[in-house]
Amino acid sequence: MFASSGMSRRxxxxxxxxxxxxxxxxxxxxxxxxPGVALRPSCTLTPASIPGPFYFDPKLQxxxxxxxxxxVPLRMRFVxxxxxxxxxxxxxxxxxxxxxxxxxxxxxxxxxxQRNVDTxxxxxxxGTQIADARGEAMFRSIYPGWYPGxxxxxxxxxxxxxxxxxxxxxxxxxxLSQYIFANVGAYRRKASRNTFNGNDxxxxxxxxxxxxxxxKEEADHYLATLIVGVNRTAATVMDNSPAPPIQPRAIVxxxxxxxxxxx
Numbered sequence: 001m002f003a004s005s006g007m008s009r010r011x012x013x014x015x016x017x018x019x020x021x022x023x024x025x026x027x028x029x030x031x032x033x034x035p036g037v038a039l040r041p042s043c044t045l046t047p048a049s050i051p052g053p054f055y056f057d058p059k060l061q062x063x064x065x066x067x068x069x070x071x072v073p074l075r076m077r078f079v080x081x082x083x084x085x086x087x088x089x090x091x092x093x094x095x096x097x098x099x100x101x102x103x104x105x106x107x108x109x110x111x112x113x114q115r116n117v118d119t120x121x122x123x124x125x126x127g128t129q130i131a132d133a134r135g136e137a138m139f140r141s142i143y144p145g146w147y148p149g150x151x152x153x154x155x156x157x158x159x160x161x162x163x164x165x166x167x168x169x170x171x172x173x174x175x176l177s178q179y180i181f182a183n184v185g186a187y188r189r190k191a192s193r194n195t196f197n198g199n200d201x202x203x204x205x206x207x208x209x210x211x212x213x214x215x216k217e218e219a220d221h222y223l224a225t226l227i228v229g230v231n232r233t234a235a236t237v238m239d240n241s242p243a244p245p246i247q248p249r250a251i252v253x254x255x256x257x258x259x260x261x262x263x
Contacts, residue, residue, distance in 0.1 A: 043086040043229060044083060044229045045229045045230070045231060046210045046211065046230070047206050047207075047208060047210050047211060047236070048236045049155075049167060049169040049211065050167070050202070051157070051167045051263060052155065052263010054097065054107070054108055055263075056126075058107070058126050059128075060123060060126065060127050061128045061129065063127070063138055063140055064140040064141075065125055065127035065140065066141055067124040069100045070101060070186040072101075072143040072184055072186075073220060074140075074141045074142055074144075074221060074222050075138060075139065075140055075218070075221050075222070075223045075224070076138070076154065076170070076213075076224050076226075077136060077223060077224065077226070078136065078137045078138075078139075078226055079134070079135050079225065079226070079227045080092040080094065080135045080136075080137065080228045081228065082231075082232055083229035083230060083231055084231060084232070088131070088135030088136075089158075090131055090132065090133050090134075091130060092130070092131040092135065092137075092158055092160050092165075093131075093158070093160070094130070094131060094137040095156065095159070096126070096128075096139055096141075096154060096156050096157075097154075098125050098141070098153070098154040099144050099146075100125055100142065100144075101142060101143070101145045101184075101186035101187045102145055102187070102189065103145040103146050103189070104145075105125070106122035106123050106125060106126060107119055107126070113191045125141060125142075125144070142186075143177075143187075145187055148195070149195055150202070151174070151196050151197050151199075152172045152174075152177045153171050153203070154170040155168075155263065156169070156170060158228060158230050160230070160232055163235065164235060165230045165231065165232065165235050165236065166228065168228065169203075170211055170224065171197060171211050172215065172224070173197075174196045174197050181193065210229070211226070213225060213226045
């Protein structure tokens with residue numbers, strides 16, 4: 001793609017903060033066929049996970065959740081299915097929240113590797129969509145960053161009517177994450193990533209691999225698809241799963257510090 005200009009792949013990726021739409025065409029070959037990320041049968045219940053301490057409802061029904069934050073363009077496609085009947089859960093509410101490229105969540109103090117970044121009042125990387133007749137809800141975002149103690153993930157919540165049916169996490173291929181973090185300027189940090197899919201207790205507790213997305217390259221973005229199976233009559237809760245690693249994060253107002261976990 002850059003042979004005619006002499007620009008190297010590394011140099012091109014370094015420029016993606018200014019031109020994020022170019023990112024999708026620069027995926028490493030080893031990320032094309034990562035085991036364990038194929039789509040699951042739509043009748044399978046998706047495993048629950050903890051919401052972590054950084055969920056709030058910004059009451060923003062929107063498809064684009066980036067708010068201009070830099071990073072590699074990502075579209076997230078959630079397909080919500082009723083596991084009992086294998087039919088689309090039309091009208092299901094899908095909430096998502098995740099970090100921006102530097103690993104910070106919006107809306108809370110004590111973010112960043114030094115816990116000195118305050119994002120209070122911000123709402124980037126958060127939003128709500130309503131599933132259509134096919135059970136689909138789409139979001140425009142950027143590839144999530146990382147923070148100590150957790151592998152790369154996106155939080156999601158499925159609500160039907162007034163019932164909070166499922167809180168889960170979407171996981172990504174480590175090979176693709178590592179390539180992006182090493183080559184795209186918005187993701188570069190002095191700190192070293194220490195947690196991957198293979199040593200993250202929450203990812204490991206997903207023994208069905210139901211939270212691992214199918215991700216593919218499109219013309220100007222990555223497309224991550226996750227089929228989410230829910231039970232309309234009973235909420236799916238996290239049961240007998242290992243606790244996530246404890247990391248020294250900021251104390252979130254209004255939440256019992258003894259109950260706060262990395263999310």
